[in-house]
Amino acid sequence: MTANLVTGIAELVTNDETLHGADHADGLGLLRNCAIAVEDGKVVWLGAAAKAPQADNRIDLDGCAVIPGFVDSHSHLVFAGDRSAEFAARMTGIPYDGGGIAVSVNATRAASDDELRILVARRVAEMRAQGTTTVEIKSGYGLSVEDEVRALRIAGEFTDETTFLGAHVVPTEYADHRDDYVDLVTGPMLQACAPYARWIDVFCEPHSRHAFTEDEARAVLAAGRDVGLGLRVHGNQLGHGPGVRLAVELGAASVDHCTFLSQADVDALVDAADTTTATLLPGVEFSTRSPYPDARTLIDAGVSVALASDCNPGTCYSSSMPLAIALAVREMHLTPAEALRAATAGSAKALRRDDIGRIRVGGRSDLTVLDAPSYLHLSYRPGVPIAHALNLN
Numbered sequence: 001m002t003a004n005l006v007t008g009i010a011e012l013v014t015n016d017e018t019l020h021g022a023d024h025a026d027g028l029g030l031l032r033n034c035a036i037a038v039e040d041g042k043v044v045w046l047g048a049a050a051k052a053p054q055a056d057n058r059i060d061l062d063g064c065a066v067i068p069g070f071v072d073s074h075s076h077l078v079f080a081g082d083r084s085a086e087f088a089a090r091m092t093g094i095p096y097d098g099g100g101i102a103v104s105v106n107a108t109r110a111a112s113d114d115e116l117r118i119l120v121a122r123r124v125a126e127m128r129a130q131g132t133t134t135v136e137i138k139s140g141y142g143l144s145v146e147d148e149v150r151a152l153r154i155a156g157e158f159t160d161e162t163t164f165l166g167a168h169v170v171p172t173e174y175a176d177h178r179d180d181y182v183d184l185v186t187g188p189m190l191q192a193c194a195p196y197a198r199w200i201d202v203f204c205e206p207h208s209r210h211a212f213t214e215d216e217a218r219a220v221l222a223a224g225r226d227v228g229l230g231l232r233v234h235g236n237q238l239g240h241g242p243g244v245r246l247a248v249e250l251g252a253a254s255v256d257h258c259t260f261l262s263q264a265d266v267d268a269l270v271d272a273a274d275t276t277t278a279t280l281l282p283g284v285e286f287s288t289r290s291p292y293p294d295a296r297t298l299i300d301a302g303v304s305v306a307l308a309s310d311c312n313p314g315t316c317y318s319s320s321m322p323l324a325i326a327l328a329v330r331e332m333h334l335t336p337a338e339a340l341r342a343a344t345a346g347s348a349k350a351l352r353r354d355d356i357g358r359i360r361v362g363g364r365s366d367l368t369v370l371d372a373p374s375y376l377h378l379s380y381r382p383g384v385p386i387a388h389a390l391n392l393n
């Protein structure tokens with residue numbers, strides 16, 4: 001007997017290129033009228049509904065589509081405070097420069113552990129309710145040894161994909177001696193945070209005086225690599241710059257934003273496609289009224305592309321992967337299939353995971369159900385809450 005059998009699936013997106021009998025026309029490995037058997041958090045069988053095995057428990061989805069749970073490979077969920085006034089000011093034309101991060105740092109430092117934990121729990125639940133089953137969570141609103149460790153400990157209560165972002169901005173108390181802050185991040189802060197982190201990230205952005213230069217970012221990433229952390233980079237968000245080049249040079253798993261790219265950046269990402277994913281965050285362009293990345297050029301050139309939310313209090317306070325998909329289709333000219341793949345298998349690759357982002361026998365049973373007959377509805381019905389993660393006992 002199998003523990004759970006999910007039936008009544010009108011359309012199943014597997015993202016499994018090797019699946020026999022699937023429709024591979026759009027690269028999604030589609031099956032129709034099928035069922036999935038699940039045991040102990042893993043897929044143990046999938047195929048035509050008529051051939052499904054017996055099960056202790058049957059869940060009939062009555063004609064819904066099922067997709068791999070969204071993998072949100074970029075978020076900043078550990079923060080307190082409110083920056084809605086900054087957003088309102090931006091809508092009147094005040095540009096984003098990273099200066100508002102200090103507001104979140106002050107509020108986050110002032111919050112108790114339990115207050116922060118509750119805020120993160122609510123945001124993770126909000127994501128799950130919209131179909132996200134894996135989330136990466138960064139620190140970066142503590143910016144002291146104690147507050148960064150605390151952010152990572154709390155993040156680790158919700159995910160294994162924790163990222164040390166002590167190099168988010170130079171905190172105001174170090175503004176006049178930023179070298180000392182880089183020494184802190186690459187020394188004692190890294191030593192204290194590394195046990196709680198899988199990744200290290202840096203906001204490499206010459207267009208913001210709050211963020212880090214190429215040399216500073218290189219020092220931060222090299223120190224993280226030396227203690228065994230995987231590398232991620234915030235790069236090329238506010239203007240052309242060294243972020244993509246640096247990420248590729250150091251073999252980072254992902255370089256995120258990629259809003260302003262030169263031809264040399266695109267070429268470097270093509271060459272590094274097995275190693276470094278370009279993670280696009282269109283909710284940021286939407287919420288900061290910036291130009292969208294040239295995703296069409298990236299995909300057509302053969303770059304490995306992911307989509308994530310970047311849920312954070314400054315540039316995009318949206319936890320919605322369906323919004324990212326709808327924007328990718330409407331504003332960045334991805335096909336609905338390309339956008340869905342980028343938000344699942346693409347973002348799994350950005351986290352160097354092969355147990356998520358696909359639905360296949362032996363992989364995790366992270367299933368997202370759509371109240372719709374086809375994945376096309378993700379971008380066809382923007383703003384309508386049709387996606388939710390399936391809870392299986």
Ligand code: NIG
Nearest residue numbers: 101203234310312313314315
């Ligand atoms: O990914 N660019 C740096 N970090 C965030 C924004 C953080 C904030 O403004 O609070 C981002 O856009």
Ligand code: FE
Nearest residue numbers: 074076234310
């Ligand atoms: Fe970010």
